[in-house]
Amino acid sequence: MASIQIANARKSYGAVDVLHGIDLDISDGEFIVLVGPSGCGKSTLLRMIAGLEDITSGDISIAGTVVNELQPKDRDIAMVFQSYALYPHMSVAENMSYALTLRKTAREKIADAISGVAEILGLTALLERRPKALSGGQRQRVAMGRAIVRKPQAFLFDEPLSNLDARLREQMRTEIRKLHRRLGATSVYVTHDQIEAMTMADRIVAMHDGIIQQVGSPVEIYDRPANIFVASFIGSPAMNFLEGSYEQVGENSAGIRLTDGALVPVLPARDAQHNQPVTLGARPEHITIVSDGENGLPAKVELIEPMGLSTLVHVTLAGKPIKIFTMDRPAYAVDSFIHIAFDMAKVHVFDSASEKRLPPASEPHGDHAGQ
Amino acid sequence: MTLTGQTSTRKWLYWGSHYLMIAAFVIFALFPLYWLLKVSVTPNDILYTEGVRMWPSRTTWENYTFVLTQSNFPHYFLNSVIVAGTTAIVTTLVAALTGYAFSRFAFRGKVIIVALMLITQMFPLVMLIAPIFKILAPLGLTDSLTGLIIVYTAFNVPFATFLMQSFFDGIPKDLEEAAMIDGNTRFEAFRAIILPLTLPGVAATLGFVFTAAWSELLFALMLVSSESASTFPVGLLSFVSKFSVDFGQMMAAGVLALIPACLFFLLIQRYLVQGLTAGAVKG
Numbered sequence: 338m339a340s341i342q343i344a345n346a347r348k349s350y351g352a353v354d355v356l357h358g359i360d361l362d363i364s365d366g367e368f369i370v371l372v373g374p375s376g377c378g379k380s381t382l383l384r385m386i387a388g389l390e391d392i393t394s395g396d397i398s399i400a401g402t403v404v405n406e407l408q409p410k411d412r413d414i415a416m417v418f419q420s421y422a423l424y425p426h427m428s429v430a431e432n433m434s435y436a437l438t439l440r441k442t443a444r445e446k447i448a449d450a451i452s453g454v455a456e457i458l459g460l461t462a463l464l465e466r467r468p469k470a471l472s473g474g475q476r477q478r479v480a481m482g483r484a485i486v487r488k489p490q491a492f493l494f495d496e497p498l499s500n501l502d503a504r505l506r507e508q509m510r511t512e513i514r515k516l517h518r519r520l521g522a523t524s525v526y527v528t529h530d531q532i533e534a535m536t537m538a539d540r541i542v543a544m545h546d547g548i549i550q551q552v553g554s555p556v557e558i559y560d561r562p563a564n565i566f567v568a569s570f571i572g573s574p575a576m577n578f579l580e581g582s583y584e585q586v587g588e589n590s591a592g593i594r595l596t597d598g599a600l601v602p603v604l605p606a607r608d609a610q611h612n613q614p615v616t617l618g619a620r621p622e623h624i625t626i627v628s629d630g631e632n633g634l635p636a637k638v639e640l641i642e643p644m645g646l647s648t649l650v651h652v653t654l655a656g657k658p659i660k661i662f663t664m665d666r667p668a669y670a671v672d673s674f675i676h677i678a679f680d681m682a683k684v685h686v687f688d689s690a691s692e693k694r695l696p697p698a699s700e701p702h703g704d705h706a707g708q
Numbered sequence: 709m710t711l712t713g714q715t716s717t718r719k720w721l722y723w724g725s726h727y728l729m730i731a732a733f734v735i736f737a738l739f740p741l742y743w744l745l746k747v748s749v750t751p752n753d754i755l756y757t758e759g760v761r762m763w764p765s766r767t768t769w770e771n772y773t774f775v776l777t778q779s780n781f782p783h784y785f786l787n788s789v790i791v792a793g794t795t796a797i798v799t800t801l802v803a804a805l806t807g808y809a810f811s812r813f814a815f816r817g818k819v820i821i822v823a824l825m826l827i828t829q830m831f832p833l834v835m836l837i838a839p840i841f842k843i844l845a846p847l848g849l850t851d852s853l854t855g856l857i858i859v860y861t862a863f864n865v866p867f868a869t870f871l872m873q874s875f876f877d878g879i880p881k882d883l884e885e886a887a888m889i890d891g892n893t894r895f896e897a898f899r900a901i902i903l904p905l906t907l908p909g910v911a912a913t914l915g916f917v918f919t920a921a922w923s924e925l926l927f928a929l930m931l932v933s934s935e936s937a938s939t940f941p942v943g944l945l946s947f948v949s950k951f952s953v954d955f956g957q958m959m960a961a962g963v964l965a966l967i968p969a970c971l972f973f974l975l976i977q978r979y980l981v982q983g984l985t986a987g988a989v990k991g
Contacts, residue, residue, distance in 0.1 A: 389885050409888045416889050422882035426904050439891035483890075 339400030339490040339523055340365045341386060346395035348381055348547075355381050356547045358395065366521045368514075370538035372528055374570070378547040379527045380495055386525060387493050388412050400490055415484035419496040421476045423468040429479050430455075430464040436487045454486045457516070474505045481513070485520065494526040498533065510536055531571045535559065543567045561700070565692040568618050568685060574649060577624070577659045579617040580689065583609045593617045593686065597655040599634050601679050604697035606686045615695065618685035621649065621662035625678050633676025641667050652677065741966070748772070748959035755956060771960035780935055781961050784943030788922060789968060791853050791939055795860040796918040799868050802861070803913055804906070807872030808898060812881065825866040833863075837930050850931050856939070859931065860921045868913045875909025876902070911976035918972055922965075940965050 341363040348356040356378045363369050371379040384390040386397055388409035396403050404412050415436075423432050430451055437447045455461045458478045468476055477497065484492055494513075498506045514537055517524055528534055534541050535555045543550045543558060543566075551563040562568035568576045581593040583606065591605040593615060601617055609615065627633040636652035636659065650661040652675065661677060669675050686695045747755070748771055750764040758764060775781045810818065840859060841850065849855030879902055887897035903910070925941040932938055940961070947958035 387885075387889060389888070408893065409885070410891045410893065414889065416886065418882045418886060420880055420882045422880065422886035424883065424887070424901055435887075436890035483886075487890075 341491060342398040344396045346385060346397055347393045349393045354547060359549060363523060366523055368517050368524045368537060368539045369542060370526045370528060370534040371542045371544060372531060372534040373544035375529055377544040379544050383493050383495055383525060383527045387414060387416050413490045414493055415487050415489040416493040417480045417484050417497045419499050421480040423476055423479055425468050428465050428467055429460060432479055433483045433486050450486050454482045458482050473501055477501060477509060491523040496528055531573060563694055565687050572620055574621050574660045576618050576620050579655060579657055581615060581617055583613045583615045585611045595655045602681050603684055603686055604681060604699060606695040607698045609695045614689040616687040616689050618687055619679050621660045623680040623683040624661045626663060627676050627678045629676055633678045635674050636677050638669055638671050638673050638675055641671060744959050744962050747955055748963050750956060752956050771956040775957050775960045781943055784938050784940040787853060788939040791856050792918050792921040794857050795921040796914045799861050799864045799917045800910060800913045802865050803868035803872045806869045808876050810873045811876035828866050833926055851934050851937050853937055855931055856928060859927050864917045864920055868917055871913050872909055875906050879905050908979045911979035915973055915976055919969055922969055
């Protein structure tokens with residue numbers, strides 16, 4: 338296993354810049370998830386690590402060796418493709434042994450390796466089958482097996498679960514995590530699904546427009562997003578945003594004056610000026626529905642979505658749609674007015690111009706790696 | 709009861725008319741071949757005297773024995789096998805490599821090359837005979853099988869390339885990328901992974917070029933003058949003499965000429981109908 342260093346890596350197609358100077362250190366055995374909307378450059382970055390795309394400038398090193406000029410076959414990495422990319426004219430066993438055969442591994446060793454991996458992945462009964470005789474989940478497993486059997490320096494995953502149905506995806510997510518714990522292999526996993534990113538990653542790399550927006554553990558990214566993009570991308574249902582201006586009320590208290598004149602109390606933000614245009618960010622679970630007597634803001638109920646365990650309530654506040662997550666069974670009807678309150682300690686203040694988060698003065702300095 | 713009766717009648721009508729139409733088409737397409745066979749086994753003396761009959765009152769193999777033993781036909785036949793076979797193999801090889809490049813790589817001048825290849829297909833062959841003769845004559849390539857092979861290859865490569873490209877386009881790029889990560893160079897991945905999956909395409913291209921070269925008459929007639937380098941379409945013309953046409957022998961030679969083409973398609977038909985990429989990626 339090995340570490341991967343990416344130093345100021347850039348990629349352009351002609352005049353179009355796809356990646357603008359990526360810096361990333363992946364330590365040995367780490368499970369890194371590159372996440373972002375389509376077109377953010379995450380797959381391109383993965384393919385540059387694999388050697389399937391040229392690097393326009395910068396360096397990529399695997400296990401301390403710069404691999405910029407090395408062919409994919411000489412980088413000792415394995416990749417799992419979204420389409421699985423199984424060789425259709427070979428059996429499952431042949432698919433898995435292909436790389437070992439090319440490396441002229443002894444036949445007995447190959448057989449041992451295949452049976453071992455097949456055992457782990459539950460493929461023993463399928464070894465003689467062709468890919469077309471397998472279900473989607475089984476093909477996915479074979480693709481995994483083909484990667485594992487080689488014991489490479491690092492695993493690269495390019496949206497490997499996108500073609501599976503929801504239940505299977507959940508199951509494979511757990512399996513990949515277990516496999517990672519078992520093999521301890523350095524892994525780079527690309528996905529546009531923030532739930533996969535949250536559940537699987539040691540560290541998440543959130544990307545947008547060819548730039549790394551934030552690197553951090555899932556909880557760090559969820560609790561302290563570096564900017565509006567990360568805040569809106571991570572988390573489902575997504576964070577609510579309200580425009581307003583920052584108001585320093587007293588020495589130790591502050592608030593955000595919404596466009597309709599209501600004041601939402603927040604923790605005093607570091608580097609925020611009085612009357613500065615800001616955006617209030619509140620996750621659906623950080624808004625509570627309060628009884629009329631308390632200091633709530635009136636909001637109109639637009640839609641109630643029961644989800645079994647919880648309920649998602651859609652309301653309008655200051656002319657903006659807001660989603661509220663509640664564990665209580667709703668006792669109000671659509672079109673009625675309820676009062677809602679924001680959890681002062683949990684809501685975020687973003688500078689409307691730069692879209693960067695303005696952390697509360699009480700939060701320790703520099704504990705997120707935003708760029 | 710009536711309902712099921714009605715449905716089964718409708719079903720019967722549906723399938724009946726279905727097969728009737730197919731049968732009509734097959735008969736329409738195969739009738740000339742049937743006539744070829746019929747004339748080839750009709751003895752010369754009753755060919756004109758019996759009028760139009762579906763099958764002659766007597767049959768004979770005479771025409772075949774004559775063609776095989778008394779004429780130059782076996783020699784023409786061999787020439788045709790050499791020319792059509794070599795053309796098919798060389799063209800397919802070139803077309804496979806070119807088609808792969810067109811399908812997978814973006815390179816400078818690609819559009820221009822494609823346009824030039826299309827332009828070559830726009831000229832009537834008759835226009836090109838004189839210049840081609842002028843080019844080949846000083847090189848000593850007229851009156852030779854090599855000359856024919858070169859001309860046929862040149863004319864078939866563009867179309868065969870587009871054909872192969874469309875087959876490569878149908879094979880996901882991920883497959884050779886997976887192979888390259890597994891330890892192949894690009895060429896090895898092409899040979900070991902992509903080519904086996906393109907066999908239906910290779911077979912179709914081979915078949916297309918082979919039949920085109922096998923039945924080509926214009927260039928074979930214009931570029932070759934000696935008997936020793938004649939191909940069978942030219943040979944067929946030798947049954948036409950100044951005063952008469954020996955239809956029986958001509959048809960017998962025609963039937964014999966069909967055999968290699970039929971054998972060839974029999975060999976490759978399983979690749980033509982097979983979709984090998986099923987299961988490669990999510991279907």
